Amino acid sequence: MPSRTAQAVPLALPMLLLLLVMSARAAEPEEQQREEAVDPEVTACRQQCARQRQFGAAERRHCLRQCDEYGRAKRREEQREEGAERERDRCLHECRAGPPKPGCERRCREAYERATRRRGDAGPRGLASVPARRVRGDKLEAAAA
Numbered sequence: 512m513p514s515r516t517a518q519a520v521p522l523a524l525p526m527l528l529l530l531l532v533m534s535a536r537a538a539e540p541e542e543q544q545r546e547e548a549v550d551p552e553v554t555a556c557r558q559q560c561a562r563q564r565q566f567g568a569a570e571r572r573h574c575l576r577q578c579d580e581y582g583r584a585k586r587r588e589e590q591r592e593e594g595a596e597r598e599r600d601r602c603l604h605e606c607r608a609g610p611p612k613p614g615c616e617r618r619c620r621e622a623y624e625r626a627t628r629r630r631g632d633a634g635p636r637g638l639a640s641v642p643a644r645r646v647r648g649d650k651l652e653a654a655a656a
Contacts, residue, residue, distance in 0.1 A: 553582035599623035
């Protein structure tokens with residue numbers, strides 16, 4: 512007659528399997544929340560890397576690392592801009608509290624402009640300066656400026 516331990520092992524395996532399935536389902540919402548916190552551009556980049564059939568495993572990993580680095584750089588830039596906006600708001604609040612302080616608001620705005628123009632561009636993201644063009648007949652010609 513088999514021992515009690517030998518009889519208990521076959522019963523423990525299905526219980527263990529059930530426990531694993533339940534824990535995996537409980538973890539799904541956490542994974543979804545983590546994925547939602549990721550930037551959609553980074554998610555699209557990672558998906559494109561995964562779909563590249565001509566890439567080997569090492570190239571795919573490198574591509575994924577580049578996507579992650581892009582996401583980190585984008586987050587750092589957003590945090591820097593938010594910090595500059597927060598500082599401008601704090602400065603303006605101090606200017607407006609209490610007696611009038613001549614030139615205070617102007618100094619706050621100038622400091623904000625200096626902080627946000629460190630990137631080297633003069634306008635909001637995504638806007639590039641394009642030379643003016645005029646239509647002449649069927650051809651487009653650059654406007655002489």
